[in-house]
Amino acid sequence: MKLKQLVAAGAILSSASFANAAAQDSEFVVKDIRVEGLQRVALGAALTYLPVQVGDELNTFRVTQLIRSLYSSTHFENVEILRDGNTLVVRVAERPTISNIIFEGNDDIKDEQLQESLDGNGVRIGEPLDKTVLTSIENGLKDFFYSIGKYNADVTAIITPLPRNRVDLKLLFEEGDAAEIEQINIVGNDIFSDEELMEAFELQYDTPWWDFLSETRYQQQTLQGDMETLRNHYLNRGYLRFNVDSTQVSMTPEKSGIYIAMNVTEGEQYTISEVELVGDVLGHEEYIERVLPLTTGELYNQAEVTYTEEFISKYLGRFGYAYPTVTTVPEINDEDKTVKLTLSVDPGKRIYVNRIKFNGNVVTADSVLRQNVSQMEGTWLSNNLLESSKNQLSRLTYMEEVEYETVRIPGSEDKVDVNYNVKEQPSGSFNAGIGYGDRTKLSLQAGIQQDNFLGTGKRVGLNLSTVSYQRSAQITYNDPYFTIDGISLGGSLGYSEFDGSDFNVIQYNSKRWSIGANVGYPINEFNRINFGLTYSNVELYNRGYYEQTEQFYNQFTNGEDPDAAIKYDSYLASISWSRSTLNRGLFPTAGSSQRASFSITTPNSDVNYFKTVFDGKWYFPLSRNQRWSFLARVRLGYGNGYGDINGNEQILPFTENFTAGGSDSLRGFENNTVGPRGVFLGNTGTIVGPDGEVFPGDPADAQLSWSTRSLGGNAMALGGIELIVPTPFVEEDMDNSVRTSLFVDVGNVWDTEFDYDYYRQFDVAASQRGELLDYSDWSLYRSSAGVSVQWISPMGPMVFSFSKAIQQRDGDDARFFTFNIGQTF
Known part of the structure; x- marks a missing residue:
């Protein structure tokens, strides 16, 4: 092949590089075109970028166009234009294909953020690599590190060639340490002191060791925000002519310290x-x-x-x-x-909503989400309704994040589409297991709880359990969207057999089955009221004889067979009010929730009692991103009997008593162990008559003792505070799935009907250890402190708690570590 120079095109494009072009004559008619060097790019695709066809006359201008077109395709990093007789020869070297992208040494920038930046520059796996882009990427990343005070940072792109014209691209980061702020000076201020002006600054210096929320690392964006804070401080106090004249940022020679000076003119008040x-x-x-x-x-x-x-x-x-x-x-x-x-x-034009769309909901049906949207299609676009809709969607327990945007419709000045972008999270829990233990013997458990059943928003639960102390089965159902107006309808059906002697409560056995229904009415966006009615049939047998339970047992005991089982029916009517302004259904960080309920058995029941409970939680964000938050919570309860039946004064059945201890009330104490114990009087002696009849002995001879098991009480007061902190070693985008908190729990369960003075007159049995507590004293509180980690796992909610009992009473069972799965928060 005879190669002749056609044109020298070394400076045609400032960003192009090619070897040279060869031909003898400056112009000729192209009889044939040959492309050499193609590997990945098909010949047909390459020819589409050539603005020259067979029969065209080729000159310097056409060669310039040809080269520009080939480089604009982004497939080639080197181009040669050659002539072989009347044949145009195009020799190319393709850009290598990116086989893999690796990030190493980056701490301040996440891999996802880096990849997003590379995608914006067309640098992604499977695409040809434009080496000219890498320099601008390196410089852009360095500028970012400089803006956050890391002046010794360096970014290097390393290209490793691979077979078949492929390369590995590695971005190697050497971030170094951020420069600490050594001093901040404000020059020109006479009215306000430096300390007063810098009190609201994010950037701080010379802070005490315990002030871990302060930012002492220099960041350019934060400095801009602090300058705006300074400006607002004056403008909010009438200094309309206030101005920041200049700002100087200087570094120490080793680039580890920053000095900041702001020169200001205060002016006068207007x-x-x-x-x-x-x-x-x-x-x-x-x-x-x-x-x-x-x-x-x-x-x-x-x-x-x-x-x-x-x-x-x-x-x-x-x-x-x-x-x-x-x-x-x-x-x-x-x-x-x-x-x-x-x-x-x-005011501009009135805007109407064309369509409301939902993105990101893989499980939940659009119709379910629309039930929680106040803004309607075809109506005015209301900012209040948009925010209200977002809040209602966020409170759903199966929604992790909710955002919305309004999109103008091209060609229409008064219509927009509203797009709700949602991110779902696990909405149920599953538990199954088989085990054997000294106390529980053979145990089988299986259960499922789904708050968003098949994406319908309905709550369905089925739980089966058999352990040594209990066998139970329960089905629950609730449809929060029974009507288009938001009226809910639900029900439950359950059966259980319970043996208290194998659990942490007093000795008794029970069989219970129940069926109930409830209906709820929304009052407004935040408030809701619910009504319920539940029928229960209870059988108690194999009971222990405790002083606090005898009054309840006596009204049912058969004199001819005092040890026979007792049965009673009850119809429990309930009403509850709930209010929620929480920003999320799970793991909220702002807002509050309150729930108050009152339940009472109807007069035609075999037992007459009532119970009332109040739960309240208040969240206070401590940081702008709400990763730090403060929680205060309280739970109060009281129950008792009312009236009398067949001359028997009614009391609260001991099976309905409040208990405390465990991960949902008092962490640091074993489940259901906090509160009154079962008390009994023994060894009273007997007197035998002449005909063999037995009479009670002198009560003065009775000896007092009490069980190690909890009986519970009819009154409860529990509370606590928690500092919610970022979970160590967990990325920020996992905050809605993992939560860590430092907590203090405090509370008590007591019995308002317990007569402490009466029992104090008896001698304590020699076998009894400790001292009888006044179970009617509300002030005998318990408290604990520790750390808790909660995780919304694929199997359901998990709670890990490490706690230390601070205040405990005689007989309490403290626990340092507790673990629960499938428990609702």
């Missing part, structure tokens, strides 16, 4: 001389003017100006004007130090 509202506010001038915080004669306040603009915008948004323009125009009078504020309002 008062508001007049507030004028102009523009179209849709006839609501009187209401808006009445609620505006801006008042003539008061100091200018930038925060109130901003609030006013946002308030008017949100207010107009309630009527479908979703994109209003509200501008405050100040007219400053420097002579008398006053300012006139003119609020200019342009």
Whole structure:
């Protein structure tokens, strides 16, 4: 082949590099085209990038076009244009294909963020590698590290060739340590001290060791935020002419320390001389003017100006004007130090909702999500309804994250689509197992609880259990969307056999089966009221004789067979109120929830009693991202009997007593062990009559003892505080699945009917250890402290608690470590 130079194109493209072009004549007619060097790119695809065909006359300009076109395809890193007679020869070297991308040494930037940045530059596995892009990526990453104070950071792209024109791309990070802030100075401030001005700064220096929330590492974006905080401090106090004249950031020679100086001009205070509202506010001038915080004669306040603009915008948004323009125009009078504020309002067009779409819901049906959306299609777009809908969706226990966006429809100025982007999380728990133990013997367990059954939003549960102390089966069902108005309907059916002697309660055996139904009504977005009715049939046998239970047993005992089993029926009516402003259904970090319930057996029941319970939780975010949060909670309960049946004064059945201890009440104590114990009097002696009849002996000879098992009580008060902290070694995006908290639990269960003074008159049996506690004393509280880790696992919720009992009473069973699975938080 005879190669002749056609054109030298070394400087045609600033970013192009190719060997040379060869031909003898500057122009010739192309009789044939040959492409050499193709490996991955098909010949047909390569020819589509050639703006030259057989029969065309080739000249310098056409060669320039040809080379530009080939490089613009992004498939080639080297191009040669050659001539073999009248044949155009295009010799190319393809860009290597990226086989793998590796990140090494990156701590401040997650792999996902890095890959997202590379994707934006077209650098991804399976795509050709443009080496010219790598330099800009390296520099961009270095700039990022510089912005967070890591001035010794370095980023290197390493390309490793592989067979078949492939490469491995490794981004090697050497982040180094961030520069610490050595000092922050504010120059020019006379009215406020440095300490007062920097109190609200995020950037801090010379902080005490225990102030672990302070940020002492330099970050450029945080500095910008602190400068805005400084500006607002003055503007919110009337210093309308305040200005940050300059900011200097200097480093120590070794680039490990930062000195920051801000030069400011404070100016003087300005008062508001007049507030004028102009523009179209849709006839609501009187209401808006009445609620505006801006008042003539008061100091200018930038925060109130901003609030006013946002308030008017949100207010107009309630009527479908979703994109209003509200501008405050100040007219400053420097002579008398006053300012006139003119609020200019342009509501824009009224916006209607075209369609509401849901993205990300793999399990949950769209119809279920729509049940929780207040904003309707075809109606005005309301900011209030959008936020309300987001909050309602977020409170669903099977939703991890919910966001929304409004998308304008091309060609339509008054219509938008609303897209709700949701992320689901596990909505149920499953447990199954088989085991053997000295206490439980053979145990079999199987159960499933699903809060979003088949994506319908219905709650369905089936639980079967057999251990030495209990055999039970229960079916539960609840449809929160029984009607389109949000009325719920549910029911339950259950059966259980229980042996208290093998559990942590007093000795008795029971059989119970029950059936119930409930219906709920929504009052508004936050409040709901529920009504329920449950029928129960209970059989008690093999009972232990305790002083606190005898009054209940006596009303059913058969005199001819005092040890026979007793049975009773009850119809329990209940009403409950619940309120929730939580930001999420599971693992909330803000808002509160309260629930109060009252239940009472109907007069035609064999037992007459009532119970009332209140639960409250309050969450207070401590950081902007809400990874740090404070929780306060309380649970109160009281129950008792009412009236009398056949001359028997009614008391609360001991099977309905409150108990405490365990992961859902008092961590650090064994389940159901906190509270009153069973008390009994023994060894009273007997007197035998002449005909063999037996009479009780002298009660004064009775000896007092009590069980190690809990009886429970009719009153309860539990509470606690928790500091929710980021879980160590867990990524931030797992915060909705894993939670760690430091807690303090406190509370007690007591019996208001217990007569402590009566039992104190008896001698304590020699075999009894310890001292009888006053089980009617509410102040005999217990407390504990520790750390808890909760995880929404594929098998259901898991709770790990490490705790130390701080205040415990005689006979309490403390536990340092507890573990639970399948328990609702």
